[in-house]
Amino acid sequence: MILELEKNITTDKKQVIFSRLFEQNLGFKEIYFGNKNIVYLTTNKHVSGLDRLEGVSKILSSFKHEFKLASREFQEINTVVDVDGVKIGGEKLVMIAGPCAVESLERTMTIAKKVQDLGVEILRGGAFKPRTSPYSFQGLQEKGLEILAEVKAKTGLKIITEVIDTETIGLVGEVADVFQIGSRNMQNFSLLKKIGRTQKPVLLKRGLAATLEELLLSAEYLLGEGNKNVILCERGIRTFSNHTRNTLDLSIIPTIKEVSHLPIIVDPSHATGKRNQIYDMSLASFAAGSDGIIVEVHNNPSEALSDGFQAILPEEFAKIVEDSKIIAKIRKRYF
Amino acid sequence: MILELEKNITTDKKQVIFSRLFEQNLGFKEIYFGNKNIVYLTTNKHVSGLDRLEGVSKILSSFKHEFKLASREFQEINTVVDVDGVKIGGEKLVMIAGPCAVESLERTMTIAKKVQDLGVEILRGGAFKPRTSPYSFQGLQEKGLEILAEVKAKTGLKIITEVIDTETIGLVGEVADVFQIGSRNMQNFSLLKKIGRTQKPVLLKRGLAATLEELLLSAEYLLGEGNKNVILCERGIRTFSNHTRNTLDLSIIPTIKEVSHLPIIVDPSHATGKRNQIYDMSLASFAAGSDGIIVEVHNNPSEALSDGFQAILPEEFAKIVEDSKIIAKIRKRYF
Amino acid sequence: MILELEKNITTDKKQVIFSRLFEQNLGFKEIYFGNKNIVYLTTNKHVSGLDRLEGVSKILSSFKHEFKLASREFQEINTVVDVDGVKIGGEKLVMIAGPCAVESLERTMTIAKKVQDLGVEILRGGAFKPRTSPYSFQGLQEKGLEILAEVKAKTGLKIITEVIDTETIGLVGEVADVFQIGSRNMQNFSLLKKIGRTQKPVLLKRGLAATLEELLLSAEYLLGEGNKNVILCERGIRTFSNHTRNTLDLSIIPTIKEVSHLPIIVDPSHATGKRNQIYDMSLASFAAGSDGIIVEVHNNPSEALSDGFQAILPEEFAKIVEDSKIIAKIRKRYF
């Protein structure tokens, strides 16, 4: 159950409400969710009698799914996440581009400028890289963050970069405008909770074996701590199908739009793992209603330290931008 | 290995070639493949010395995959299947629409006319329905074929309908302009071989658990009997993801285009099993490069005897047609 | 709904029942199911008033799953299939062994005698081989059946061999004591129906992507035509897990035992595709409650024309037989 409190509720009234919940031994949490003041109960059961409490303007108790704050029932209009002026989930589509991993200042700057020229406002680039093997390149780490900070300062691009553990949230947060939570950490609940306590936008990538419900329940961990700036990301799921690295599940886009108010973007680079599929899958993503894409772009993919085989050239990215504009119109969007 | 014979090869020269293959105990088959006269060996090994035979104009012996006749190495240009004047795989996209199952003459005629008005040239409709449960409606069978024949006679629409066993190939073939082989029969090799011996176009649907390689090897069974009019169809694969009935694997389109010359279309109705996803997934299919779609359209989905929950109304289909035209242009196609 | 008729029901009474069903426009079918005379309705709806009909001894109308004749609700005691004297599903476990494909009389006889010495009573061996690629060895076909017939005549072993289409049911049936329906044909409903009309025992292999419900609905196609001699077979499902060819889903055994009365055996050879897993997975199968195993045994696996990498030597099979006896005791079974 979710209780929406009156806009100018007095502290006294709040106290009465809280006491009542305490008395009934109900777990609950108060958060400010956008411009709403919310109290949600952690029980899944319906509790009667709460609507008669003074100061409660609205009660929501019926949800089709187990997630509540992420649901359309809770919020009918789409969430538009504001990344320091760049909007995600609104009419304008978002194009996020950049190298898989930050490799050097020079290279990152080169790529950053090229994608900025194409209209990109958010740069992607990994400093801390979670890698399946301990023998793979683990990212430049702190040094990578410094490079991102410099590129940000010089170009004005917003930065999205991955945060892989609770210890480095502060460090990464100094540079990142959007925290990226990777697919392997989608159910790292300690990480989710801590990032939920910041107000910084967060890109939550779907786990390789996560259902729609599980993805949205992970989003609920973020929302439940008061961070309403959650962007979902489809990046392929693990199936038997072996012609691409993962299987891009584009149907999740209309489903998310139906059951949730959160924006969703697509990562065709990790989904396919194949450079020559990025154009096709980017266009398909927009045709399916995606709010944006996040693409690996590299000026010299064969030299990339990580996942070069899936990075595209800036000129290939330019073609995606150009053709996506046409698809955007069909969907009453623009770029 | 594939031997391409000279256009006007003499019977004598052919005999010499065949004798040579017999002597070496090599399994082989002669087929006319479009305007080519082909002899292919059934061994996977390389046999040396065959290129010195008179009457052999070309030898192909190196293939990246196990399929050969279906491969780009064998045929560089795209196959365009001619369905009695309607082309599949060319510049014009194909829109196939109609009810899941043929239910009555009146209803089928109503739907047929509505989709024909929207530019559809091929009508879909099941007479023989393979159903998971013996207690589900199994189609009108012969009666259904009669209805399709009448609709065809009155409208001039081409007909695609499923053939479920070897016994009914003749019967179904009297009405069908395109044989549909359902996903459950993708590896019914006896059926494939027999249909391969006709020259009638055939829509081969990907099995629920079929890899790209397996789909193309099933196509190879058809091609290997001399039927070059093969159209592939992606209709979703079985995965853990449960927000749609199956998971539409759109990435297979660019992969097919890379490794094979065969056309591929998409069935968003069976892939998603959800009416409200058909628009999104149809557009995404065209954006990904599909040669067409096959969609369930019904004038009264709630009364449909089979799969009504995934059928769309003619007016919803009209919107798909309209918006697909814009996407077609991006991909240098039209409708 | 299932109506069980009285043992000595008169033709007149039957006629009254049938007329009543005709009048109400209810699809139905009469079969003799073991020593029961059964009429089942093809509708899934409950029809009231039928229990008042004379000659009806029992009515079953409530089933947990969609399958009925295959369900525990319909038959509480286990079905024991009698293969010309060899029982499957009773206290004695069944060990079926032999080569993947029949290759020659000599080799088949050699293997047959070796496994017979170890207590095997049913020989496996493919004559018609469904193969993913048209370029793979397709089996000796008619010649293979002749070899099996000769081995059967000389050894007295029962024969299980695959039937791949409706045309060859008669031919295969002359030799086979058990029809094998391969996993690719699990939903070849035309084949199921025709085999259902024989009374010959049939081994129904689970499809690569088949759920429990789908497997039992395919069994229902066989049972519904009056063939109650159905044996199920788990042979691995297709998953992302790539250390074995398929993933053996042993949990299906206790589930089948819970919801169905049909026997189930395991094929560790096709499930794992790895010779060095057959011992472990055979023992695990019996520990999980399997009624038997079907194993590929070859006296010279490296020369096998099909799937030699998964065949084990007779002496390896001997060890399986020996150790399975101990496990059998724990499960109140024997061999």
Add this chain to the structure above:
Amino acid sequence: MILELEKNITTDKKQVIFSRLFEQNLGFKEIYFGNKNIVYLTTNKHVSGLDRLEGVSKILSSFKHEFKLASREFQEINTVVDVDGVKIGGEKLVMIAGPCAVESLERTMTIAKKVQDLGVEILRGGAFKPRTSPYSFQGLQEKGLEILAEVKAKTGLKIITEVIDTETIGLVGEVADVFQIGSRNMQNFSLLKKIGRTQKPVLLKRGLAATLEELLLSAEYLLGEGNKNVILCERGIRTFSNHTRNTLDLSIIPTIKEVSHLPIIVDPSHATGKRNQIYDMSLASFAAGSDGIIVEVHNNPSEALSDGFQAILPEEFAKIVEDSKIIAKIRKRYF
């Protein structure tokens, strides 16, 4: 590459080796692995010339898989993990049992004593519970650890309990004799690295979508930090098969035994999610060669705060223990 250093290598010689590696700009790490002093390179490339270095007794540079320290090539004999006297991976099988979550001192003590009477030496019980939904019971946390500590003190049972983040490693480590890393955290590399720096035994559960290679590479993160006390755990993978919660992939046991020296146990409770499958799957696990099982046992499953539907009663567990002893003998093991 792995360099094994001489037993009594001097500091000087070591310095020469390290300098050489530094000079060549090679990433490396020195660990004490059991009684071996090891230096491993983090590059995957072969580096020539290192075998001529003084103090290096052995060089390993050829591995079939990407994992090295976890491989059979590195260590031929099985690793036996010593949990304060209780051995895992040796001839004696290990039975780990207890409630899903620690709920109260009284209940935990009751269950602990019951399973101890049956020969159990390690108690399982979750204090910190990672839950898909933020609204599910998250465990008693610190209070749960206190209860475990008291049960440990009174019974002498060893404790295995989950650690869900780096912050609580110290806290959990005060009570736990074995750290459990849950399937959702299998690729939480920050957590793996930190636990790798302790010497405490660790149970690493396979992720829902993890391949064999990925599981062993996660183990490699632990081993690579110097913690050689790694126990693997199969607990079901996510597939389309829906008759159990996950699909238990028992074939991984013989594969692990082939490619790795690490012990592996099975968790039938989480794999199946069904109480009535635990007996069957436990026996199957031992038949397949498992080194042990970890089972949820509860004296009143219907009252359990977490996953009660999969917990078995102590008397059901007693039957598993009894029958497993017989299977153990077949596999030259005992309990």
